[in-house]
Amino acid sequence: MGSLDALAHPSVFPWLCLVLGLVVGSFLNVVIHRLPKMMERGWQEQCAELRGEPAPGAEPMNLIVPRSRCPACGHAIAALENIPLLSYAWLRGKCSACNARIGWRYPLVELLAGVAGMYCAWRYGFGLAAFAAMIFLWAVISASFIDFDSQLLPDSITLALLWTGLLVNLGGTFIDLRSAVIGAAAGYLSLWLVYWGFKFATGKEGMGFGDFKLLAAIGAWTGWQMLPLVILLSSFVGAIVGILLIVLARHGRSVPIPFGPYLAVAGVVALFWGPQITRAYLNQFI
DSSP, X not given: OHHHHHHTSTTTHHHHHHHHHHHHHHHHHHHHHHHHHHHHHHHHHHHHHHTTOOOOOOOOOSSSSSOOBOTTTOOBOOGGGOSTTHHHHHHTTBOTTTOOBOOTHHHHHHHHHHHHHHHHHHHHOSSHHHHHHHHHHHHHHHHHHHHHHXXXXXXXXXXXXXXXXXXXXXXXXXXXXXXXXXXXXXXHXXXXXXXXXXXXXXXXXXXXXXXXXXXXXXXXXXXGGGHHHHHHHHHHHHHHHHHHHHHHSOOOTTSOOOSHHHHHHHHHHHHHHHHHHHHHHHHHHO
């Protein structure tokens, strides 16, 4: 117990979670890169099966195999080249075999995951709330980058996050269970209604079903009381970013803009600071 108490000490625990988060961030890079490819491969296999054709031959791929490699030359990443942040700095952002540039996103994801782990440990201390909040943050980081890259929000992340939120709140870790269940249902239905209203009015799909599931998951973690804040904040940030992309980057109006990252940011704000923001708003205007 003495060693556990030492690890759980407020001056030690956040730094341990920083290191843990950096390691998890390295794995999240694998998830972000491979999970959409695994989904597409699964769809191709299902289509081939429905057509009565053999599945397309391809190298086995999951989150474990094959080993990480340079996309430019195929060089297998050695253990010393896969140390979070340090390897990127040591390699100066280039492949050791072909000198191809390594994307800045890799160290960014590692840094975000590490800081997320450290902040959760500092805020909640050693216990369920800290580790649960880490899971939430790591999940929305991976979902956000996947959605940004491919306009996909995998069920394996959103649905797992939804059920985990309900289980975490069985004992009222962040919100009471009743509010969590209502939050999950209301989160899904609110965007579902927006989707069908927009489709009936314009004949177009304004968002994907993954957005419904992500907001349902956020509702399961934060409760129904935070959903207005999440929807307003994500819509506001999404509108600002969309306008900037159109004006500055000449992003075509017909090119879809993923909504998941803005939901994720709003969900993080709601989880950590939602009650304070709501109280400040009510005190100011009501």
